[in-house]
Every structure is written in C-alpha cells, then in structure tokens.
Amino acid sequence: MSQRISSHLWAVLGIGVVVIAGLGLLLAFLGREPSAPALTISPTTSPPPDDPVVASVDGHPLRYSFWMEAVLIDQVMSGLAGQPAPAPDETLQRLINEELVLQAFPPEQEPTASQIEARIAALEQTWGMDDAAVVTTLVEAGLDRAALERATGRLLAVQASLEALQSQGYDTQAWLEEQRASAEIVLNEEFENVAALALPGAQSPIATLVTSPLSAPTIESPVASPTPAPAPELPTPTPTLVLPEVAPDFTLERAGGGTLTLAEQLAQGPVVLVFFQRCG
C-alpha cells in the first residue's frame, strides 16, 4: 500500500513535542489497512450545492465543505513551512482519525478564543510572518482568517484528546488501529475518481519524523505524464499533460491598467509565470 508521511504537517502546527508529532503522523495516514483499496478521493473545485457527506465516522458526518477547507488549510500551512502538502485523501484520513479520537475522548471544554489566538501567534512566529502576511496567503488560497481559527481550534481540541488518551495508558497507534477496525466508517463513493496524486512506495505505519522526498510532478520535457510509484492498489495515473516547450507569447490586460506582453518582459530577464485559481 502506498502511504505518505506528513509529520511535517504537525511540526508546522507548532507541536514541538516529538511524541505528539509522531501521533500526528499516525493520525495522518493510519487507516490504510492492507486489504482495503487506496482511497482515491479528490475534491472538485465546484462544490456540490447540497454539501454532501463525504464520510461518516460512527454516524458522525464529515461534510464536503469541511473536508475542502481542511485540504486548503493543509496546503497553506505546508506551503508556509516550505513542505510538500498532503494529498486530499490523506487529509480526509486525518479527519477521520481525529473524529475517532474526539468522540472517544471529548475535550472537557472547547478551546477559548485566547488559546486559539495564542497558538496562531506561535505558528506565525514559527513561520516568520506577521498576521497580515498570513491572511494574504489565506486569501490567495480562497480562505480567510476565520478558517485558520477553526482549524487551530480543532487542533487544540484534538491535542487535548490525544493527551487524555495517553494519560489513560493507551498506545495511540494500537488504539487507532483497533478503532479503525471496529468503528463504522462509511465513505461516499460518489467522490472516488482517478485524480489522486502519485504516492511514493509503501512505508511502515510506524511513526517516523522523516518527511517523504516526494516532490510535485516536475515536468522538464514538453510531453510528460506524472508516473506514480509502483503500487498495485493505486488508481490509474493522471492523464498525460501536454505542455509547450517554448512559452507561447501573449498580451493580456493587467490589474491597475495597461497590458503586459510576455516577449517584452522576457527581453528584460527570465519570468516566473504563475497561474492561480481563486480571486481572493
């Protein structure tokens, strides 16, 4: 089975404790039972109008909007830490594991606003960014500060639940494995498609803090297809991308007035061209 280590995510979230980081790692990819097919969910960018349930954990629904927001938060936070981001599938697995933990060890109280703010401040210090810059990054990804606050609140709640679990003498990995086997986890097949990321070869579920060397599909020739690692459970690879070898010239209108022609810009130096989706 293919798995991907995302211990970096929990490190990004400012949990300095090695054990907690390891637990976060477990939460991120535990659940890939050897016999179960790899989940090939990928969120679309046009959210279904009725916000369907993507998965349910012992009857508790995880809705599309919740999952999408978590995916985008994961992307942003990984980017801020200069780390590769988890695939949407992995984010969903983490959300499922978090639900199991939260249901079994509900925190005694909700995180307070000041606790959330303190954690956000700590994160921003880790990233070396001020709040305005972080908000800009969130907006560029189609999110807002409230989304970060929600994610941070959930993180604090999950952390408290994990501490309760450990304080009662449980081994988190063993506990999670048992829960995944016995809990009623239902996945909405409507969201299965073949647009999953290629993942590296199978890795042990035992927690490590080594980040996967997986890089994004880097294309250096005009016609290339991202080749997935050999793993029988993987879905079919993503379609072959046909990219130009020579940058097509263009002239487009620019924000703030006027136009820009690529060829004229190239006369002054190399260009990094960035296609983005959301407009704030």
Place this chain on the structure above:
Amino acid sequence: MELQRNYETFQEAGVEVIALAVTSVASVDGVRQSTGATYPLLADPAHEVATAYGVYSLLGDGLAAPAVFVIETDGRIVWSHVGQHPGDRPSVQAILEQLP
C-alpha cells in the same frame, strides 16, 4: 505560495513574477487591492493563454490549474509544476532553485 512576500527575492534574482488567472480584469483588480500585490496580475478571461500553456480546466472547473512555469529569456520553458488539485503549488524555495 506567498508571492508578494517573496517578490523581492525574485526581483533580486533578476526574475519577474507574473500571475494570471482565467477571470476578468475587474477580478484581478480586486485581488491586487486585497493582497497588495506589486507584481503584474493579468486577466485571461477567454482562457486563451491558459489553453496555450496546457493548463485550462485540467481540474474540470473552467479555471486554469494551479501551475508555475519558469521561462528563460529565449522563451524556453525550463521548469514547470502543474497542480493536481486546488492549492497544489510548489514552494517558493522550489521555484528559486529552478531559476536560471
């Protein structure tokens, strides 16, 4: 990818950053105002450029897939990253390492 924050780094490397999206000029005007971006923000409402670069609606959404191309002065594309899902972007560091 926090473009504005790292724009100076790109400029110091002698590289221009150009961002574009399949949207209207009014939209990118709004983005420019809300993000305070000082790099060029372009509108590709007829998705001609996104199509020419092979990234139009790859995610089935009528938008350009999140993608980055590093282009040399002679017009050659020397590196690219095409996102497989929204938010799938290379880090700024990864891009800087690819600069000519």
